[in-house]
Amino acid sequence: MFVKNGTGELKKVLVSRPEYLKPAPINEIAKKWKDTTMDVDVMLREHEEFVKSYEDAGVEVEFLDADDERPNSVFARDFGGCVKEGYILGNFKLDMRYKEHVDYEKRMAELGIPKIGEVKEGLFEGGDFMFMNEKWVAVGMADRTDEAGLAELKAILEPLGYEVTGVPLKREYLHLDMCFNLVDDHLAVAYVDGLPEEFKKLLAERGIELIPVPEEAIFLHGCNLQALGNHCVLSLKQNKKVNEELVKRGMKVIEMDITEILKAGGGPHCMTFPLVRI
Template sequence: MFVKDGTSKLKKVLVSKPQFLKPAPINEIAKLWKDTTMDVDIMLREHQEFVDAYHKAGIEVEFLEPDDKRPNSVFARDFGGCVKEGYIMGRFKLDMRYKEHVDYKQRMEELGVPMIGEVKEGLFEGGDFMFMNEHWIAVGMADRTNEQGLNELKAILEPLGYEVTGVPLKREYLHLDMCFNLVDEHLAVAYRNGLPEQFRKLLTKRGIEIIDVPEEAISLHGCNLQALGGHRVLSLKRNEKVNEQLAAKGMDVIELNITEILKAGGGPHCMTFPLLRG
């Protein structure tokens, strides 16, 4: 088994350092910083803090070496999604990320994780892949995953017994993990009004409680948290209110002092590709 679900014990992850990351104006957050230069030393220090947090939590960390021809590969989540049987390779919308298809595929082969399918016609990025429980996967459809990509995912996953639910979102939200994140088996952080009514009803029906954040928290990565299992979650130090609410629900919140990497439009969840969980 590779990845059982989205919230049980995380054991191994794949990440990539932000050596060549720039605030390319490819999402609403990065557009705000497009005229600035991001400090590489600060980003590398932040990424090391992120890796150290995983090590301290007893989680093994694997790396894809950075490459100036794929500046955004620090957002390792986006190349696909991983389930019990192996991983699905996604298809990026932007050509500046196409080299990630090749390099992440090779790295996964080296790590012994089989590819069980690939989205080839539509679009699908891993920031939209939310593993809700052992048998249920939600897939966001904002700017980087489309209906054709969703249908290809269904064709790969439904024969394996997974229920796949499409979650249409405003294009500006970029990925599902920017406005919704499952942090524990029955607990999520979300901008509730940004989610379609049908999905909200499903969450209620399946006993998932939501900690509400305002819409402006999306661009501040207020939802972009990473569940570690065992009621532990990686968050950002600046998410003060969310972190207080999570702690009040019994979560052990590990705060990361990351701000520079965030300017490119991704947080701890975006930076993490789970390899082993369960």
């Protein structure tokens, strides 16, 4: 078994260091920083803190070596999605990320994780892949995953017994994990008004409580949290209100002081590809 759901105990992850990361104007956050130079030393220190947070929590960390030909591979989440049977390789929208297809596929083979399918005709990035429970997957459709990609995901996952729900979003939100994130079995952080009514109805029917955030929180990574399991979550130090609300609901919050990496448009969830979750 590899990844059985989105909130069980996280045991192993795949990440990549931000040695060549730049604020390429490919999302709404990075556009604001496109004329600045990101401090590599600061980013590497932040990433070390990120990795140490995992290791201190008992999570094994695997790495894909950084490469100047794929500067955004620090956002390891995006190359695909992992379920208990193996992983699905995605299909990037942007040319600058194409090399990640090759290098992450090779690394997954080295780690012994089978590829159970691949999105080839449509678009699919892992920031849109959200495990809701052991048999239900939500798939965001904002800027980087489309209807054709969703259809291919359904063709791969539904024969394995998974329910796959498409979640249409505003293009500016980039990925589902920027505006919605499941942090515990029945608890999520979300910009509620940005979610489609049908999806919100499903959440209510299945007893998932939403901690609401304002729309501006999307672009400050207020929803981009990483569930560790056992009612524990990785968050950002700057997410004061969200973190307070999580603690009120019995969650343990591990805060990280990360700001420089965020300028490229991704947070802790974006930087994590789960390999084993039980």
